Amino acid sequence: MPNVQSINQNTLSxxxxxxxxxxxxxxxxxxxxxxxxxxxxAQATSWQDIVARMLxxxxxxxxxxxxxxxxxxxxxxxxxRLTYKKGTAVVLLLAMTVTLMVYHLGGKLSLYTIVHGNFYxxxxxxxxxxxxxxxxxxxxxRVRVLSPAVDAARLQALQARIRPHxxxxxxxxxxxxxxxDPKRAETALEDMADLFxxxxxxxxxxxxxxxxxxxxxxxxxxxxxxxxxxxxxxxxTENMPDDALLPPLVLQPLLENAVYHGIEPLxxxxxxxxxxxxxxxxxxxxxxxxxxxQGGHHVGNKMxxxxxxxxxxxxxxxxxxxxxxxxxxxxxxxIKLPYVQEIxxxxxxx
Amino acid sequence: xxxxxxPLTIFIVDDExxxxxxxxxxxADCSEQMPLQLVGExxxxxxALDKLSGVQVDVVLxxxxxxxxxxxxxxxxLNKLPTPPAIIFTTxxxxxxxxxxELHAIDYLLKPxxxxxxxxxxxxxxxxxxxxxxxxxxxxxEPRKNIAIHERGKIHLIPIEQVMYLRAELKYxxxxxxxxxxxxEETLGALEKEFAIRFIRIHRNCLVAKDEIVGFEKIxxxxxGDSYWAVNLKKLNETLPISRRQQFxxxxxx
Numbered sequence: 001m002p003n004v005q006s007i008n009q010n011t012l013s014x015x016x017x018x019x020x021x022x023x024x025x026x027x028x029x030x031x032x033x034x035x036x037x038x039x040x041x042a043q044a045t046s047w048q049d050i051v052a053r054m055l056x057x058x059x060x061x062x063x064x065x066x067x068x069x070x071x072x073x074x075x076x077x078x079x080x081r082l083t084y085k086k087g088t089a090v091v092l093l094l095a096m097t098v099t100l101m102v103y104h105l106g107g108k109l110s111l112y113t114i115v116h117g118n119f120y121x122x123x124x125x126x127x128x129x130x131x132x133x134x135x136x137x138x139x140x141x142r143v144r145v146l147s148p149a150v151d152a153a154r155l156q157a158l159q160a161r162i163r164p165h166x167x168x169x170x171x172x173x174x175x176x177x178x179x180x181d182p183k184r185a186e187t188a189l190e191d192m193a194d195l196f197x198x199x200x201x202x203x204x205x206x207x208x209x210x211x212x213x214x215x216x217x218x219x220x221x222x223x224x225x226x227x228x229x230x231x232x233x234x235x236x237t238e239n240m241p242d243d244a245l246l247p248p249l250v251l252q253p254l255l256e257n258a259v260y261h262g263i264e265p266l267x268x269x270x271x272x273x274x275x276x277x278x279x280x281x282x283x284x285x286x287x288x289x290x291x292x293x294q295g296g297h298h299v300g301n302k303m304x305x306x307x308x309x310x311x312x313x314x315x316x317x318x319x320x321x322x323x324x325x326x327x328x329x330x331x332x333x334x335i336k337l338p339y340v341q342e343i344x345x346x347x348x349x350x
Numbered sequence: 351x352x353x354x355x356x357p358l359t360i361f362i363v364d365d366e367x368x369x370x371x372x373x374x375x376x377x378a379d380c381s382e383q384m385p386l387q388l389v390g391e392x393x394x395x396x397x398a399l400d401k402l403s404g405v406q407v408d409v410v411l412x413x414x415x416x417x418x419x420x421x422x423x424x425x426x427x428l429n430k431l432p433t434p435p436a437i438i439f440t441t442x443x444x445x446x447x448x449x450x451x452e453l454h455a456i457d458y459l460l461k462p463x464x465x466x467x468x469x470x471x472x473x474x475x476x477x478x479x480x481x482x483x484x485x486x487x488x489x490x491x492e493p494r495k496n497i498a499i500h501e502r503g504k505i506h507l508i509p510i511e512q513v514m515y516l517r518a519e520l521k522y523x524x525x526x527x528x529x530x531x532x533x534x535e536e537t538l539g540a541l542e543k544e545f546a547i548r549f550i551r552i553h554r555n556c557l558v559a560k561d562e563i564v565g566f567e568k569i570x571x572x573x574x575g576d577s578y579w580a581v582n583l584k585k586l587n588e589t590l591p592i593s594r595r596q597q598f599x600x601x602x603x604x
Contacts, residue, residue: 165442165443167443168442168443168461169366169442172366172368172372172442172461172462173372174368175372175375175462176367176370176371176372176375177371179375225368226369228366228367264415265417266417267394
């Protein structure tokens, strides 16, 4: 499944970076060139010499780097199926081979003067794989930093996903209708069960936007039970691709925020607008809610929102963005992420 | 005082209809064990004050988190009634409020409310001493959004933005809005402390809304020949003298 990695937040799964992600490519280019610049500075004897050395090193380095990245881009689907250890071995071997190839081919084309002796070949091959190794270490480290791995962080994330305020008020609301409208109380409890099952789910595999919307609707039904006419919702989903994939629980916490900060402190009724649409290779999520200048709830749900941010960064790197617009009387969150399609499962998996 | 036989009259304030329903169900269950009577309900603080002025009730169940006016502010206004009701706070989840209640030993009920807890709390109100205003103020760092004025058995709420100045005169504090003056049964000192963000003290007996100050003028007393600074107000054609000790205000406002 291309692009669909499991980003398990609880037990850290080691995985190679997604070599088709712009963020990963950009980071690789910047880091390697940064290292080369350091070497150039270390060897240089004057300021002009830095540039000269950089150019000299680049002659071999840039072709190797670009060729490596393109090969990894092509091999990405295959690499994803390997275990982390095997994948790492392949990447290191590839770096070594490409370095040697370019070095010798370049020599034939007399781009570089090949100094006879195995030392230079060996040195370049070694450097190539060491640099590739360092990059892999960096990406692995980045995943660790972005994943709340420690138990405390996991608990925090869980609490942020289920706001106690929502939990106890909802239970109270269900109790309030259980005698008068038992059927509605049953539905409400079922909605709550689904919501909590999702919030407590151990894995963070991508889900379809269809599932995410269904969950959001269940959540809003619960809030409407409590708030009645005060909560009005507009859905704009005409241009929403049903099969788009996104990390779970991205939309629902945004809505919870919209209700908590936007609707609850409002004296009259208010609208929450939800827009989901695709624009080329991008998937967009927008949530709009009214905002009170004063007298709103002060304690925010920063944790849930930073959790969304981190998960988006972990999954999509620079290809996802999270923007907040705070107006005089409104609050708008706009999330952009790459449009990843659900791959229909082959029938023998069904 | 109520004798034991007369039913306890109860009023419910909560912004969520199902939550009010739940309390009504529970009160119906409680009525098997103690005589009580639900006399009304309200969805927000303003409605509650409106319905409760002129009516005497024994107990008001007040939700803490409500839009516009929170439960603690409502309780402070209810305290101004001639015979203030006993107040039982209810909340589903509010770490800050619960800490404050524990600290001040004030009764509260956690939603979902259990019938046993509700019965206990209702029983206790028979002997309870009404909460004091200052104690309620300590519960929250937030200033009220309104000042309650008690006039002819009714409660008037004056939104704090409408208050031009507050001036202590003999026994009472006068509150001035654009339209008229009201008498407030609170001390200037307590008001200054609570609304420090909005008012500034210009004189031993006077607090002025900072936003309402439009300028300053020097006034010469014709008899004594002494001169002093005074505040000009935006919406009122009045000048308020600044005491010598507070004259630095003139410089600060520039």
